[in-house]
Amino acid sequence: DIVMTQSPDSLAVSLGERATINCKSSQNILFSTNNKNCLTWYQHKAGQSPKVIIYWASTRESGVPDRFSGSGSGTNFTLTISSLQAEDVAVYYCQQYHSSPPTFGGGTKVEIK
Amino acid sequence: QGKLQESGPRLIKPSETLSLTCTVSDDSIRSYYWSWVRQPPGKRLEWLGYIYHTGRSKYNPSLNSRVTISVDPSKNQFSLQLTSLTAADTAVYWCAKTLIPGTAGWFDPWGQGILVTVSS
Numbered sequence: 584d585i586v587m588t589q590s591p592d593s594l595a596v597s598l599g600e601r602a603t604i605n606c607k608s609s610q611n612i613l614f615s616t617n618n619k620n621c622l623t624w625y626q627h628k629a630g631q632s633p634k635v636i637i638y639w640a641s642t643r644e645s646g647v648p649d650r651f652s653g654s655g656s657g658t659n660f661t662l663t664i665s666s667l668q669a670e671d672v673a674v675y676y677c678q679q680y681h682s683s684p685p686t687f688g689g690g691t692k693v694e695i696k
Numbered sequence: 697q698g699k700l701q702e703s704g705p706r707l708i709k710p711s712e713t714l715s716l717t718c719t720v721s722d723d724s725i726r727s728y729y730w731s732w733v734r735q736p737p738g739k740r741l742e743w744l745g746y747i748y749h750t751g752r753s754k755y756n757p758s759l760n761s762r763v764t765i766s767v768d769p770s771k772n773q774f775s776l777q778l779t780s781l782t783a784a785d786t787a788v789y790w791c792a793k794t795l796i797p798g799t800a801g802w803f804d805p806w807g808q809g810i811l812v813t814v815s816s
Binding site for chain 2: 584614616617621623625631632633634635638644676678679680681682683684685686687688689690
């Protein structure tokens with residue numbers, strides 16, 4: 584199985600400041616058919632279900648604010664929240680869908696400093 | 697985009713079989729794949745398996761053949777059965793629509809989740 588490693592485990596950022604979450608895969612997750620990376624980022628708020636914010640490593644889901652961006656390729660990926668808002672408090676997970684079984688990172692808890 | 701709702705028991709005894717159902721509304725189960733995902737307390741999310749409306753399914757090998765997913769297109773539902781339960785199966789269980797470009801997929805949207813506790 585592909586192992587997904589996220590860092591840090593938790594992150595406290597001041598309102599309006601940048602938050603950066605890293606995700607590393609144990610294998611290359613580039614999809615040869617479209618030359619895109621098979622990585623999704625989810626936002627999981629307390630009491631709600633996880634929601635996709637980024638797929639194909641950098642494609643923002645419809646309706647997701649543009650302060651969220653995804654980058655990276657191969658085995659190293661980053662989710663950036665450019666200006667943290669109060670409603671962004673959540674746990675964020677990366678997930679690879681290059682190989683079965685699909686696997687998730689351990690999550691990064693984002694809080695307000 | 698559709699809505700999903702899990703239903704089933706919230707407390708179940710060790711060694712018994714868990715049966716959960718996911719009802720899909722505002723979408724057709726005849727499109728896309730449909731998965732079950734779970735998260736034990738303090739642990740990471742784990743994909744259990746998926747099914748297509750034809751009955752084609754795939755499971756996570758980590759479950760050692762304890763999992764079966766079935767589908768009822770006439771009711772727009774799919775179901776999970778997990779046998780030989782232990783305390784380690786205590787988790788929040790979600791159903792989710794699954795988009796698969798290759799051999800695995802991502803999950804969007806998810807149901808609200810159901811906490812299942814395995815305890816005598």
